[in-house]
Amino acid sequence: MTFNPFTLEGKIILVTGASSGIGKATAIACSKMGASVIITGRNVERLQETFNELEGVGHNQVIAELTDEDQLTKLAEMVPPLDGIVNNAGIGSKTPISFIKKTDLQTILDVNTIVPIMLTKNLLKKKKMKRGASMVFTSSISGICSVDIGNTLYSVSKSAIDGFMKNAAKELAEKGIRVNSVNPGMVNTKINEYSSVSEEDIQRDMANYPLKRYGNPEEIAYAIIYLLSDASAWVTGTALKIDGGYSL
Amino acid sequence: MDINEFLNHFTNLFDDTDASTLTPETNFRDLDEWSSLLALSTMSMIDEEYDVQLSAEQMRKANTINELYILTQAKI
Numbered sequence: 001m002t003f004n005p006f007t008l009e010g011k012i013i014l015v016t017g018a019s020s021g022i023g024k025a026t027a028i029a030c031s032k033m034g035a036s037v038i039i040t041g042r043n044v045e046r047l048q049e050t051f052n053e054l055e056g057v058g059h060n061q062v063i064a065e066l067t068d069e070d071q072l073t074k075l076a077e078m079v080p081p082l083d084g085i086v087n088n089a090g091i092g093s094k095t096p097i098s099f100i101k102k103t104d105l106q107t108i109l110d111v112n113t114i115v116p117i118m119l120t121k122n123l124l125k126k127k128k129m130k131r132g133a134s135m136v137f138t139s140s141i142s143g144i145c146s147v148d149i150g151n152t153l154y155s156v157s158k159s160a161i162d163g164f165m166k167n168a169a170k171e172l173a174e175k176g177i178r179v180n181s182v183n184p185g186m187v188n189t190k191i192n193e194y195s196s197v198s199e200e201d202i203q204r205d206m207a208n209y210p211l212k213r214y215g216n217p218e219e220i221a222y223a224i225i226y227l228l229s230d231a232s233a234w235v236t237g238t239a240l241k242i243d244g245g246y247s248l
Numbered sequence: 249m250d251i252n253e254f255l256n257h258f259t260n261l262f263d264d265t266d267a268s269t270l271t272p273e274t275n276f277r278d279l280d281e282w283s284s285l286l287a288l289s290t291m292s293m294i295d296e297e298y299d300v301q302l303s304a305e306q307m308r309k310a311n312t313i314n315e316l317y318i319l320t321q322a323k324i
């Protein structure tokens with residue numbers, strides 16, 4: 001069968017946060033769809049594991065702490081002109097409002113909001129996004145679709161990204177660049193391991209999902225593939241909710 | 249760090265519970281005011297005051313203020 005509107009054949013795609021979870025699943029799935037991927041993360045061993053699982057040839061890996069301005073700038077300099085970027089690296093937080101520290105607020109905004117915005121800026125400034133390229137942000141249902149106790153910092157960082165995404169979609173449309181986000185509910189990755197919830201809480205929380213479970217990283221990756229592929233050529237400024245029905 | 253100071257920080261998290269009724273042996277899960285926000289706040293308090301991060305598992309297993317105190321003390 002050759003009919004495949006979702007193919008990424010011939011596309012060069014940069015994936016941040018590819019050493020774990022959603023970014024890892026996305027990088028691997030993109031390679032299976034025919035893309036050459038450039039993966040980045042901080043942990044050397046785990047990034048190598050992702051690299052080893054990539055199919056096909058022409059892939060690259062770059063270790064980078066993206067909150068370090070020099071490393072972020074270098075990343076944008078070293079990559080070839082891209083057909084796609086998945087701004088996916090991110091961190092979580094569970095802090096009741098009365099315990100918010102300014103430094104925690106700064107850290108989460110730095111990783112989840114400022115890094116993707118500045119990487120976008122650098123790539124555009126250095127003319128690294130081809131005409132027809134697709135930019136995807138891994139946002140969240142937290143902020144634009146749902147709220148929860150202890151989630152203010154995370155929500156703020158992700159709502160800001162959705163605001164950026166929509167404005168960028170309008171501004172970059174004339175360059176033929178599309179900009180969208182995926183907005184997952186709870187997905188089984190290491191980002192949720194730190195949180196204070198117990199196994200019972202998790203079971204109770206899962207029951208709130210009409211589809212009765214959390215998502216798997218691949219289920220987010222497939223939506224990202226849609227947004228990277230030409231199948232979504234007329235889609236820009238969209239926040240694509242993937243949450244097992246949670247926010248209904 | 250002593251248990252009275254710990255108890256004091258803990259009782260400060262509550263708004264509607266009479267602090268004088270709380271002792272190290274109180275099962276906080278039985279308190280009307282106990283909630284998921286208070287569980288999160290307890291962990292945040294321990295982090296802020298003692299620089300100790302309790303795991304979800306530890307928080308889940310603890311029932312009395314004294315148990316939390318012992319867990320915290322062991323991690324200092």
Ligand SMILES: NC(=O)c1ccc[n+]([C@@H]2O[C@H](COP(=O)([O-])OP(=O)(O)OC[C@H]3O[C@@H](n4cnc5c(N)ncnc54)[C@H](OP(=O)(O)O)[C@@H]3O)[C@@H](O)[C@H]2O)c1
Nearest residue numbers: 017019020021022041042043066089090140186187189191
């Ligand atoms: N899992 C969920 O429930 C969920 C739900 C909605 C949205 N999301 C979003 O999905 C994205 C991916 O999260 P995940 O669940 O896959 O989490 P994860 O497994 O913890 O992966 C996070 C990735 O981000 C990278 N990263 C974090 N801080 C970084 C920094 N300062 N510089 C460079 N890389 C950094 C990590 O690199 P190292 O591991 O190498 O340090 C890792 O590759 C995040 O933006 C998250 O907010 C997740």
